[in-house]
Amino acid sequence: xxxxxxxxxxxxxxxxxxxxxxxxxxxxxxxxxxxxxxxxxxxxxxxxxxxxxxxxxxxxxxxxxxxxxxxxxxxxxxxxxxxxxxxxxxxxxxxxxxxxxxxxxxxxxxxxxxxxxxxxxxxxxxxxxxxxxxxxx
Amino acid sequence: xxxxxxxxxxxxxxxxxxxxxxxxxxxxxxxxxxxxxxxxxxxxxxxxxxxxxxxxxxxxxxxxxxxxxxxxxxxxxxxxxxxxxxxxxxxxxxxxxxxxxxxxxxxxxxxxxxxxxxxxxxxxxxxxxxxxxxxxx
Amino acid sequence: xxxxxxxxxxxxxxxxxxxxxxxxxxxxxxxxxxxxxxxxxxxxxxxxxxxxxxxxxxxxxxxxxxxxxxxxxxxxxxxxxxxxxxxxxxxxxxxxxxxxxxxxxxxxxxxxxxxxxxxxxxxxxxxxxxxxxxxxx
Numbered sequence: 001x002x003x004x005x006x007x008x009x010x011x012x013x014x015x016x017x018x019x020x021x022x023x024x025x026x027x028x029x030x031x032x033x034x035x036x037x038x039x040x041x042x043x044x045x046x047x048x049x050x051x052x053x054x055x056x057x058x059x060x061x062x063x064x065x066x067x068x069x070x071x072x073x074x075x076x077x078x079x080x081x082x083x084x085x086x087x088x089x090x091x092x093x094x095x096x097x098x099x100x101x102x103x104x105x106x107x108x109x110x111x112x113x114x115x116x117x118x119x120x121x122x123x124x125x126x127x128x129x130x131x132x133x134x135x136x137x
Numbered sequence: 138x139x140x141x142x143x144x145x146x147x148x149x150x151x152x153x154x155x156x157x158x159x160x161x162x163x164x165x166x167x168x169x170x171x172x173x174x175x176x177x178x179x180x181x182x183x184x185x186x187x188x189x190x191x192x193x194x195x196x197x198x199x200x201x202x203x204x205x206x207x208x209x210x211x212x213x214x215x216x217x218x219x220x221x222x223x224x225x226x227x228x229x230x231x232x233x234x235x236x237x238x239x240x241x242x243x244x245x246x247x248x249x250x251x252x253x254x255x256x257x258x259x260x261x262x263x264x265x266x267x268x269x270x271x272x273x274x
Numbered sequence: 275x276x277x278x279x280x281x282x283x284x285x286x287x288x289x290x291x292x293x294x295x296x297x298x299x300x301x302x303x304x305x306x307x308x309x310x311x312x313x314x315x316x317x318x319x320x321x322x323x324x325x326x327x328x329x330x331x332x333x334x335x336x337x338x339x340x341x342x343x344x345x346x347x348x349x350x351x352x353x354x355x356x357x358x359x360x361x362x363x364x365x366x367x368x369x370x371x372x373x374x375x376x377x378x379x380x381x382x383x384x385x386x387x388x389x390x391x392x393x394x395x396x397x398x399x400x401x402x403x404x405x406x407x408x409x410x411x
Binding site: 148150151152153179180181184196198199237240241242243258259260262263264266268270271272273 | 409
C-alpha cells in the first residue's frame, strides 16, 4: 500500500474551540494531500458535536492566558465545523462518535450534528486506523 | 512485518481520570485487536500510578465544565486500572515508567503500583515504539 | 525505506513548560536514535517560541495540583530550549512555525527565536511527516 493511501486518524477528546480548530486544520490539510481521514469523537469533543451546540462558544484550553485568549478569539478564521465540511468536500473524511462516550452522555444518533457519519466502538476505530497515524487531541 | 504486528505506543502525560480512562480504553481496544501496546508514564500520569494512589480521585481535565463534570464522574464504567489489567489479560501490554519523571518525583520502583512493569528511558521507549503509532495523551 | 529513516513529527500546541519539556525530551531521544524530527509550532506553543520569551516562565499544565507543581518546577532538568538545541546537535531536527498561527498572532519571522528554522503551512507539514509518527502535544 502506498504511504499516501494510509489514513490519518484523529481521536478528538478535547472540546475547546482552539483544539477543535487545530484538529480541523489538520483534517483539511491531510484531506487536501489525498489522505483518508478518520475522526473519532470522545468526551468533551463529542459533546461539542451535539445538535445545536456546534457553533456555540466552547471556550478555550484552560492554559490560554489573559493576554492570549482575546487574540485567539479574535482570529478571523473559519469555524472548525466549516473546516471539517470543507475537508469532507475535498477528500475522504469519516467522522464517528465513540459508542462509549455516547453511552456516557446518554444520547443517541439523533442528538448529533449531521456532520457526524455514525457511531462506532474503539475496536472498529483501531481497525480503521490500520497502521496509519493516530493523533490524540 | 505485518501491520497488525506493529505496536501502538501511548505516552501518558496527563493524570486525570478522564484522560487515563480514554487511554485505557484505547489500550484495551488495541490489545483486543491483537496489537502489542506500550505505555510510557510521565509527569502527572506517573504520579497517578504510585502505590496506593491508583484508585484515588485524580480529578478531571480542567476543561470539564460544571455541566459536564458530574456526567463524566457518574458514568458507570470500569476504573482505568481495571481496564489496563483487562488489556494485559487479553494481549501484550507493557507499562513502563519514564526514568526522568521517576527522578523528578524522587521515587523508586517500590513506590509504583504493581501494574507497572518497569522503568525505562525515552530512548528505550522510542526503540520499542519502532514505526508503530505513538499517541501522546 | 528503513523504518529508522522515517521522521517523527511533533505538533506542539501547548505552551506550558511541562509539556514543552516532555516534547523536547521526545525530540532528543528520537534524534539520538537517528530519527529525523519535525516540530510544528501552533497556538500557545508558537507563542512560547517568540523572541525573548523562550526562557520566561510559561507556567504548567492547568491540571498540575498544588502538591505537584512545586515538584515539577523544582526539578533540576535542562530547559526545553536547551534540550531542543541539543537535539539539533545530535540529529536532524527541523522546527517550523505554523503559518496560520503566525497570522493569528500577527507576527513575522523576525519575532521568532532563532531556534525556529522557518514557517510553513499545514499541507507542507503533513507532506514532511510522510507516514512517520505524528504526535500532538
